[in-house]
Amino acid sequence: MDLIDKIKDLAARIPKQLEHIQTEEATKNAFIMPFINALGYDIFNPMEVIPEFTADIGTKKGEKVDYAIKKDDDIIILIECKWCGADLHHDHASQLYRYFSATEARFAILTNGVAYEFYSDIDEPNKMDSKPFFTFDMLSFQDHQVSELKKFTKSAFSLEDILTTASTLKYTSAIKKILEKELADPSEAFVRFFASQIFDGRLTKTVIEQFTDIVKEARKQFINERINERIKSALSANDAQEEEEKQLSQEEPLAQEESNGIVTTEEEIEGYYVVKAILRESVDLSRVIMRDTKSYCGILLDDNNRKPICRLHFNRAQKYLGVMSEKQEEKIPIELIDDIYKYSEQIKATILEYDQDASA
Structure with missing residues (x-):
């Protein structure tokens, strides 16, 4: 079974089980361990997946991270787990931040079993970034995100390959969030950007207010036009395929009937x-x-x-x-x-x- 099929199978179980998961330990057993296993790591092999991994920090001994994943005897990923009902926030990340600096791992995952936040040290070497470079939501993901997730599987893991794309992922994700926010509720700076290129007068407060409505309307029309174009393109392709299939269905039975008395229905x-x-x-x-x-x-x-x-x-x-x-x-x-x-x-x-x- 390919990774995308495994992930879809796990994702299908989550809504049915969420209300029954009341603790962090239950979250690990129901959601997180199956996720690690889907990535190809043997959760029952302590030489590959280490639970309660000790990450001593300076004079503070006995600090433990929920899981550490090893490959070729090197710690490659740290995983900090929270209850599935918990929202992941900065305090949780700061806890993982301490563990990150105490190990040789270049990647860390903060998760509640539904959302998985992937961190690295893109901004400053050996120091975990304050924001994840990749987030994977088990209840809302696209196929291209599974392709990124696949890079963390045991069979495909390559430190160099992931680091090469991590910074692009991080900044692309950040830009998409900004665009999503601006398109939903345009800021004054966003409106000014467009207004300054098409309006010759002075951009007073009244003008900005007028252009805010214009930008919203332009956004709505632009998105609708793109959607309609995709629908028309898909329908055209479907019509062409149906015509081809119709021609083949007319030709193939005749050709088959002539050979050895076999009739293709x-x-x-x-x-x-x-x-x-x-x-x-x-x-x-x-x-x-x-x-x-x-x-x-x-x-x-x-x-x-x-x-x-x-x-x-x-x-x-x-x-x-x-x-x-x-x-x-x-x-x-x-x-x-x-x-x-x-x-x-x-x-x-x-x-x-x-x-x-x-x-x-």
């Missing part, structure tokens, strides 16, 4: 396109090939019989979807073609398995 073609839709973001779709037989319609990776993605058993009243589990087929009864979407994760996992075998 409309339902099999529809099922084939559902599988391609599922895999659209996982693999180059030119590698996903349909090959029909008398007993079932096979969907293969790279047109290779040894790489079946799934099988469509649609020749009887009861339809079955054949999904591959450890290269063995499991036949699942389905009622509708769209039911194939319910098994998207298994279908994606099969692709991942074949690609991992190829790279091994």
Whole structure:
């Protein structure tokens, strides 16, 4: 299972469990330890994930950080945990700040099991920054943020690679917050920036007030126009795809019927396109090939019989979807073609398995 699937699985559990988590220890067990495990670190191996790590600070002995993660015998990440109902704030970060300066770790995470704040020493060497360079919210994240999170996994961790992008992430995030605030409630300086470029008169208080409303209206129109453009673009692409699929659905059954008495039905073609839709973001779709037989319609990776993605058993009243589990087929009864979407994760996992075998 890829990282994004693991994170989505963990995120789906959180809303159901939040009200039952009343302590920091429960937060660790329910949310934080599974998160560390999702990153590929063995939470049961004390040589890899050290709970209650002692970080002595000068004359103050016995200071402990909740977790320290090791790789190649080096401490790479410190993790300070709080109860899931607690808001992360400066006081919590200052506690982690003390631990950071006492170890060789270049990264520290402050978390309540829902939000994860990632810190480093971008501004001043060996001194933890006052603000995180990356924040990951389990209940509100985008795919590109998972790509950044992936850099902290055991298999991908590279100090140099993360530090190279950390400063960009930090300042990009800060600028986005400023833009979000200004677009929601434009400050006088923000309004003046635009007004000074298009208004020739003196920028009096009355003029600024007028331009504040104009800036808000311009912002609303700009965002709506961009959204409409994206919608039109998506609809145009969808129309083109539907036309292509329509042409193929008209051509392919005829071609198949002429060969060995095999007839590819409309339902099999529809099922084939559902599988391609599922895999659209996982693999180059030119590698996903349909090959029909008398007993079932096979969907293969790279047109290779040894790489079946799934099988469509649609020749009887009861339809079955054949999904591959450890290269063995499991036949699942389905009622509708769209039911194939319910098994998207298994279908994606099969692709991942074949690609991992190829790279091994």
